[in-house]
Amino acid sequence: MTNSSAPLLLDIVNHVVLPPKLPHQTDANPDLVEAALASRLRDAAASLKELTTGKLSEEWQRVYAILQSATTLNAAHRLDSTSLLPAFQSLQPGFLLILHIPEQNAGLLIHRQDE
Numbered sequence: 001m002t003n004s005s006a007p008l009l010l011d012i013v014n015h016v017v018l019p020p021k022l023p024h025q026t027d028a029n030p031d032l033v034e035a036a037l038a039s040r041l042r043d044a045a046a047s048l049k050e051l052t053t054g055k056l057s058e059e060w061q062r063v064y065a066i067l068q069s070a071t072t073l074n075a076a077h078r079l080d081s082t083s084l085l086p087a088f089q090s091l092q093p094g095f096l097l098i099l100h101i102p103e104q105n106a107g108l109l110i111h112r113q114d115e
Contacts, residue, residue: 012037042067062094070098077102 011033014023027033042064049060073083079099087097088110097110 008032008036012040038067038071042071066096066098069095070100073097074100 011027045064049057091112093112093114099108
């Protein structure tokens with residue numbers, strides 16, 4: 001790890017766990033932190049898919065696909081019908097849409113219920 005990546009790694013850790021001493025400041029580059037965290041989550045899911053077999057491997061592939069979809073849907077930092085409509089239309093049972101609503105500092109999980 002280089003000195004230049006240490007602050008980014010610390011910011012990522014602060015988003016994953018509740019540190020004993022809160023940072024009391026916003027991230028220097030929140031878009032970079034968000035992209036790095038999403039990338040690490042996708043990499044972890046891909047690694048776990050490769051390390052498992054059968055049904056478990058399929059589930060990790062599903063997690064990877066959900067994370068990839070979330071990255072794509074939330075990339076513009078705003079949600080609109082142009083991106084949401086195709087995502088809703090192609091949503092399959094067993095999959096999730098993860099949406100970030102920055103104005104509300106909220107997340108929304110949407111799934112399709114089996115009929």
